[in-house]
């Protein structure tokens with residue numbers, strides 16, 4: 001029997017075993033409930049499950065999840081972020097917060113591991129939506145507000161002086177990347193050109209490494 005995993009249902013979870021996993025699909029056998037013994041296939045990991053497919057979580061015990069319109073995201077354990085105290089904050093939940101229907105688009109992007117651009121008028125709920133999803137799943141977030149004061153060294157890092165000579169201090173972007181934090185680039189339309197050029201470079205590098213990974217896998 002394959003690895004134990006949990007498949008979301010409308011009410012909770014079905015315990016399943018993963019029989020086979022390829023780059024195009026995962027084959028499962030259901031181990032509990034009314035469908036016990038049935039085999040099913042679902043899309044591969046990292047593909048948004050959306051309205052059509054349940055989500056699958058590989059774990060010995062049933063995971064906690066945040067659910068919205070057929071989608072779900074696993075609630076993270078604080079122990080998954082050993083450097084939490086130095087770099088980012090866990091976001092407090094606002095109660096009540098209304099997760100409007102477009103939340104599902106953001107969740108699909110999160111599952112796919114995509115960068116997301118939210119645009120709209122002031123106060124429509126762009127920043128709070130990201131932060132409130134993070135709050136519900138225990139995802140640490142670094143938030144930078146481009147109010148004209150953010151410098152390249154705030155973002156990338158700077159050389160400082162330590163006991164043994166010069167040291168490199170990571171800025172917000174490498175801190176987020178090294179630790180698995182989200183980074184919210186608030187009011188990015190007010191960022192200076194030298195800051196925007198860094199993001200363009202990062203996106204090029206990420207695209208390059210993604211295409212190298214695909215080539216290496218295929």
Ligand SMILES: Nc1ncnc2c1ncn2[C@@H]1O[C@H](COP(=O)(O)OP(=O)(O)O)[C@@H](O)[C@H]1O
Pocket residue numbers: 094096097098099100120121122123124125126127128129
């Ligand atoms: N769906 C919502 N439910 C509850 N409060 C909300 C919602 N959307 C926005 N708010 C509140 O409205 C205020 C402005 O939202 P914010 O996310 O900062 O807007 P934006 O980033 O688009 O300018 C915040 O205090 C936020 O908590």
Ligand SMILES: [Mg+2]
Pocket residue numbers: 126127128186187
């Ligand atoms: Mg905002």
